[in-house]
Amino acid sequence: MSNKQILMPALSPTMEEGTLSKWLVKIGDKINSGDLLAEIETDKATMEIEAIEEGFISKLIVEEGTEGVKINTPIAEINENESSIKSNENLNDKKVINIISNNQKIIDKSSLNEKSDELLPINNDNNSKKITVREALRDAIAEEMRIDNDVFIMGEEVAEYEGAYKVTQGLLEEFGDKRVIDTPITEHGFTGIGVGAAFGNLKPIVEFMTFNFSMQAIDQIINSAAKTLYMSGGQMGCPIVFRGPNGAASRVAAQHSQCFASWYAHVPGLKVVAPWSSEDAKGLLKSSIRDPNPVVFLENEVMYGQSFECPNSDKFILPIGKAKVEKIGTDITIVAFSIMVGKALEAAIELEKDGISAEVINLRTLRPLDLTTIINSVKKTNRLITCEEGFGYSGIGSEISSLIQENAFDWLDAPILRVYGKDVPMPYAENLEKLALPQTSDIIEQAKQICP
CATH class of the missing domain: 3.40.50.920 (Rossmann fold)
Known part of the structure; x- marks a missing residue:
């Protein structure tokens, strides 16, 4: 029986290419129709793809983390007969397939991270590495949760699905469902729970799948979180972070593309942070989590997959209020x-x-x-x-x-x-x-x- 190819699927009407973020299977695995195969990052979200046929994974053609994989590009092969499976040697040596160009060619793994970007801030510190903004945010949350048991995160799909944009990847496994909490689709409700927890001296991180949805919770953010310290005469603070993607993404239309920077910056009692690079994201999010005031942390969906130099140290922070x-x-x-x-x-x-x-x-x-x-x-x-x-x-x-x-x-x-x-x-x-x-x-x- 010859191998059948699994192609890069079109996960939305406008998708032309995507990133193969993570394989959920390995060579030799038996798969049935409906089994999850991989996580694919598109211009709008990260989604899992399912098998449509039964068989055994015989070859993984595209390596995890490969960007710019065009739709209908072969990414894996399956075979009905387990005995015919051959090991995929290309994924075990230093060769990977470069899918970005029209003509596939073999490149050396060791050169993948050597290309410099003249637009990125230069960091000659040996204790830094190039990571995506998404990874920087995840690292910041994980590091603060490790050192402070009062810190927890809640929001839609942050736990089992590991975040709509995979910012909370690995957190449920490390910290459990008492500190990484999936919520119903009710922003007003779970934001209120988060604000109440902050009044009780916990340190919640409330994730909005997009800040467009924060409008459902704006009463909790403005009238409860931002004003209570003043209205209580300084007796009750609200150490909480509201975070998520803000502004335009890519072809998600008017109701999912608005920038709320000036909305929240207008309000006394809130601090408003808008990072650009991985360094910004990690250092400022750690400071925001430690801050005793409510912080609106405005990320950008388009920036999640972009890479920048970022300090490795879990002690690295950046001051809020400094350009x-x-x-x-x-x-x-x-x-x-x-x-x-x-x-x-x-x-x-x-x-x-x-x-x-x-x-x-x-x-x-x-x-x-x-x-x-x-x-x-x-x-x-x-x-x-x-x-x-x-x-x-x-x-x-x-x-x-x-x-x-x-x-x-x-x-x-x-x-x-x-x-x-x-x-x-x-x-x-x-x-x-x-x-x-x-x-x-x-x-x-x-x-x-x-x-x-």
Whole structure:
């Protein structure tokens, strides 16, 4: 009996490629129709694929962690006869298949992590490694749960499924179902439970599958978590973290694509954090968990699979309220947060070709805002652009513009300009979505308007 190929499935109407995150079977395993074979990460979520035929796994063609696997690409083979199975030697030596290119070729594993990314922050510390933002978040949660038994995490699919985006992978196995808690689909309800637990001196981490769903729980976040310390005269705090993906993902339309940065940054009593890199994610999440105040931790779904250098140490933390200068420049300051930091760095590289030296500031925290770092940069460059993925009206850029004009007006040589998303609900169509979201080219265009 010849082998039958298992192909990379299309898990959504718009899927063109995906990442084979994890094999759930091994060579020689007997499978039946409906058995789970692998975890596939798409542009929208991580999902498990099922077998549609019976047989024995005879070959695993694509290795775990391979990105850019096109749909209908063979990823494994099955055979009806167990005796005909041959070992898959390619997965046991240093050779793996590179699926990203149209023409498959064999590459050396040892070279996979050597390619540098000029947009990533450089870290020459021998105790750092390149990990995804997803892994950095998971490490931060696990490390804090190990040292503090009061820390626990709750949300939809965080336990048995290990998170909709696999941020909580491995936590249920390590900490058990008393500290990694699956909840019903009722944000208002489980957020209220989390806030109540924080009032009782526990340290909950509440995961929203997307911050769009946090609107169901906004009364608990604003009226209960944010205001109780003040209303109790300082007698009752609320050490809680609300975390999850914020802003646009990829073709998930208006109800799943909104940025809530300015919503939550508007509220006294909340701290609002918006990481970009793996270093940001790990260091700031650990600080947020330790903070005695409620923290809204705004992640970005598109960033989960991107890799950056990140310190290994479980003692590594970053202070809330402190920005980072990602690139030094002299002609213009570009301020950004979350996914827009990467676009700002891309713009800065392009501007260098035209003789414009841009300084890029990664805000990291939106409330409290590190105004000092922005002002010091503006005093040097005399020009400022703010970047955000959300709507411009009453946005983060509007607040920064006002603060800089109030505190550093004499150093400005040009109007402050803003880059932001179009003032429309997010379209579903890919071409329209791209037009609605701010791009690197928008930053470049704005910079050239005010730079001589």
